[in-house]
Amino acid sequence: MSEPLDLNGDPVALLRALIDIESVSxxxxxxxxxxSEALRPYGHLEVIRDGQVIVARTDLGRRxxxxxxxxxxxxxVADNLPSRVTDDGGRSLIWGRGACDMKGGVAxxxxxxxxLTAPSRDITWIFYDNEEVEEEHNGLNRLAREHPxxxxxxxxxxxxxxxxxxxxxxxxxxxxxxELTGTAxxxxxxxxxxxxxxxxxxxxxxxxxFQARQIEVDGLLYHEGLNAVMISGGIAGNVIxxxxxxxxxxxxxxxxxxxxxxxxxxxVLAGFPVRVTDVAPGARPxxxxxxxxxxxxxxxxxxxxxxxxxxxxxxxxxGIPAVNFGPGDPSKAHADDEFCPAxxxxxxxxxxxxxxx
Amino acid sequence: MSEPLDLNGDPVALLRALIDIESVSxxxxxxxxxxSEALRPYGHLEVIRDGQVIVARTDLGRRxxxxxxxxxxxxxVADNLPSRVTDDGGRSLIWGRGACDMKGGVAxxxxxxxxLTAPSRDITWIFYDNEEVEEEHNGLNRLAREHPxxxxxxxxxxxxxxxxxxxxxxxxxxxxxxELTGTAxxxxxxxxxxxxxxxxxxxxxxxxxFQARQIEVDGLLYHEGLNAVMISGGIAGNVIxxxxxxxxxxxxxxxxxxxxxxxxxxxVLAGFPVRVTDVAPGARPxxxxxxxxxxxxxxxxxxxxxxxxxxxxxxxxxGIPAVNFGPGDPSKAHADDEFCPAxxxxxxxxxxxxxxx
Numbered sequence: 001m002s003e004p005l006d007l008n009g010d011p012v013a014l015l016r017a018l019i020d021i022e023s024v025s026x027x028x029x030x031x032x033x034x035x036s037e038a039l040r041p042y043g044h045l046e047v048i049r050d051g052q053v054i055v056a057r058t059d060l061g062r063r064x065x066x067x068x069x070x071x072x073x074x075x076x077v078a079d080n081l082p083s084r085v086t087d088d089g090g091r092s093l094i095w096g097r098g099a100c101d102m103k104g105g106v107a108x109x110x111x112x113x114x115x116l117t118a119p120s121r122d123i124t125w126i127f128y129d130n131e132e133v134e135e136e137h138n139g140l141n142r143l144a145r146e147h148p149x150x151x152x153x154x155x156x157x158x159x160x161x162x163x164x165x166x167x168x169x170x171x172x173x174x175x176x177x178x179e180l181t182g183t184a185x186x187x188x189x190x191x192x193x194x195x196x197x198x199x200x201x202x203x204x205x206x207x208x209x210f211q212a213r214q215i216e217v218d219g220l221l222y223h224e225g226l227n228a229v230m231i232s233g234g235i236a237g238n239v240i241x242x243x244x245x246x247x248x249x250x251x252x253x254x255x256x257x258x259x260x261x262x263x264x265x266x267x268v269l270a271g272f273p274v275r276v277t278d279v280a281p282g283a284r285p286x287x288x289x290x291x292x293x294x295x296x297x298x299x300x301x302x303x304x305x306x307x308x309x310x311x312x313x314x315x316x317x318x319g320i321p322a323v324n325f326g327p328g329d330p331s332k333a334h335a336d337d338e339f340c341p342a343x344x345x346x347x348x349x350x351x352x353x354x355x356x357x
Numbered sequence: 358m359s360e361p362l363d364l365n366g367d368p369v370a371l372l373r374a375l376i377d378i379e380s381v382s383x384x385x386x387x388x389x390x391x392x393s394e395a396l397r398p399y400g401h402l403e404v405i406r407d408g409q410v411i412v413a414r415t416d417l418g419r420r421x422x423x424x425x426x427x428x429x430x431x432x433x434v435a436d437n438l439p440s441r442v443t444d445d446g447g448r449s450l451i452w453g454r455g456a457c458d459m460k461g462g463v464a465x466x467x468x469x470x471x472x473l474t475a476p477s478r479d480i481t482w483i484f485y486d487n488e489e490v491e492e493e494h495n496g497l498n499r500l501a502r503e504h505p506x507x508x509x510x511x512x513x514x515x516x517x518x519x520x521x522x523x524x525x526x527x528x529x530x531x532x533x534x535x536e537l538t539g540t541a542x543x544x545x546x547x548x549x550x551x552x553x554x555x556x557x558x559x560x561x562x563x564x565x566x567f568q569a570r571q572i573e574v575d576g577l578l579y580h581e582g583l584n585a586v587m588i589s590g591g592i593a594g595n596v597i598x599x600x601x602x603x604x605x606x607x608x609x610x611x612x613x614x615x616x617x618x619x620x621x622x623x624x625v626l627a628g629f630p631v632r633v634t635d636v637a638p639g640a641r642p643x644x645x646x647x648x649x650x651x652x653x654x655x656x657x658x659x660x661x662x663x664x665x666x667x668x669x670x671x672x673x674x675x676g677i678p679a680v681n682f683g684p685g686d687p688s689k690a691h692a693d694d695e696f697c698p699a700x701x702x703x704x705x706x707x708x709x710x711x712x713x714x
Binding site for chain 1: 388410440522526530532543544545546547548552554555556558561562564565569582584585586587588589590591592593594596597598601603606621635664665666
């Protein structure tokens with residue numbers, strides 16, 4: 001038998017214990033068991049287990065309710081378990097798969113959850129599975145579908161890594177395919193054909209010259225991007241290619257709906273055969289909400305825009321403003337050398353407690 | 358037992374008989390057996406069998422010797438055997454695998470070989486295997502290595518399809534690889550990376566604007582070509598690509614050595630990382646040679662440049678001027694619907710006989 005997780009003790013020790021329970025997507029049962037077991041003794045929380053999702057709620061009849069969520073799964077282990085600690089000029093760093101994305105956030109959540117016995121707003125703590133894999137497996141997605149009542153709230157915080165700063169909303173992302181067609185011919189008689197790869201010059205030139213906009217939304221600056229991410233063309237070394245396909249990724253600020261984003265891409269790439277293959281909407285930061293403003297004040301510092309796509313967009317789609325706030329450097333997410341600074345776990349835990357006390 | 362091939366009869370009937378002996382590369386034994394057996398009765402020819410290569414020579418002590426060569430193999434059968442004949446407004450067309458490339462030429466060779474009992478120049482007739490596959494299997498290549506004496510001559514004719522016109526020499530071909538490198542980054546933070554696919558714009562623009570030259574060599578006009586034939590790049594749909602590879606094919610006139618061709622490509626593509634991966638030299642038409650001039654006069658009409666690479670380059674590399682001359686439309690070579698017009702078989706047979714009588 002393992003030691004029970006100590007939620008009331010040192011959150012950094014808790015983080016190490018969480019890292020050492022391997023929980024690659026699809027294998028979250030043990031960590032979910034251990035967390036629900038550790039939460040049950042706390043009488044101020046109603047703990048609901050649903051598959052590998054844990055919901056822990058206060059029900060004090062407060063006027064507002066906030067949702068604070070984090071995922072339990074990690075990307076595959078890369079020889080980076082068990083956890084270890086190093087000292088970086090007096091600053092403790094915790095290393096291991098999931099340290100950054102996002103067991104540091106989960107540790108801060110759990111540590112705050114047991115301390116906030118009488119919060120100023122009701123709180124729904126959510127711990128979910130399968131965030132790192134296909135959308136269809138996402139635990140938060142399933143919860144929204146099967147138990148939307150648990151996602152009812154005025155404001156949401158996702159404890160994804162943000163260097164313990166508030167990152168508001170997230171960019172949307174759209175993929176489009178441009179398929180150019182030509183006429184095949186033997187390359188010894190190239191003038192009999194039409195080279196589709198040569199036609200890609202104009203598309204790539206357009207993309208290369210494109211100046212991505214920086215757009216302010218609810219006070220945060222979003223840096224867009226429009227990039228070719230894949231190209232392929234060609235039949236054989238002696239044939240003029242009759243096809244060249246370019247996949248383009250547009251990251252757009254949350255001032256635009258998917259429809260507006262598509263219209264913009266079509267305008268930028270006018271004259272080329274643009275086909276949209278995939279789109280995920282962005283999320284507005286919603287920092288004008290009272291709950292968000294108080295949260296900002298508790299954390300201090302400046303909020304900034306989140307660049308990548310995260311589950312905050314899921315809340316946004318349900319009309320709930322949401323931000324990211326968690327320990328760890330987001331650029332270390334999924335890295336083999338991911339780590340989480342110990343002090344940021346404490347900073348996040350303390351900010352949550354201060355905000356909701 | 359099959360009927361013996363009738364070399365002295367109708368060359369079109371002979372062509373059909375040859376087509377009906379399936380001889381996909383590697384399977385030339387039967388056709389080589391049947392041809393050597395049919396040639397042996399003709400006392401003016403010394404018939405040498407070496408593997409699936411047949412050499413049939415006159416030895417009359419003439420001052421000059423010409424080589425007239427053709428390959429026996431075909432590309433794979435595509436439901437286009439046995440042969441059939443159609444009537445195209447009074448013109449007979451012979452259909453079937455190998456009709457065009459190049460059993461029409463072989464039929465013209467064989468029919469001429471048995472008629473030219475006392476030619477004005479000594480003749481080495483060559484029939485060889487494995488032309489349609491890798492260089493290392495090529496029968497003419499093996500003959501050059503093991504019995505170079507059979508390739509000794511003043512002038513060579515390859516009976517590859519040319520619509521029964523003389524096509525002189527052949528283009529050289531060179532392949533170069535351009536590998537562009539960038540810096541990978543998450544596409545949500547594209548300004549942190551450097552997009553290698555976008556850099557391909559400049560390369561493709563250069564190729565797209567390039568005006569291929571038409572170069573006269575020994576009186577024939579060669580149309581060059583410089584084309585991207587393959588492109589690939591990209592890591593994933595959300596990553597700024599750090600690599601893009603472009604394969605370029607240069608078809609060059611036989612006024613240039615491979616070294617000169619490479620220098621030219623490097624000049625055209627200056628500023629890009631050009632790496633030569635493959636080169637085959639071209640062949641000058643050699644129409645200034647007396648044997649060639651007489652051949653031209655016998656055939657009549659205008660000679661033109663050969664576009665594709667053929668085994669004439671092999672003769673050229675040995676210092677023997679060589680031309681292509683055979684029945685059939687070269688653009689039908691390898692096509693499933695390949696055919697050979699009956700009249701062109703006769704035109705070619707008669708031109709060879711007239712030239713060397």
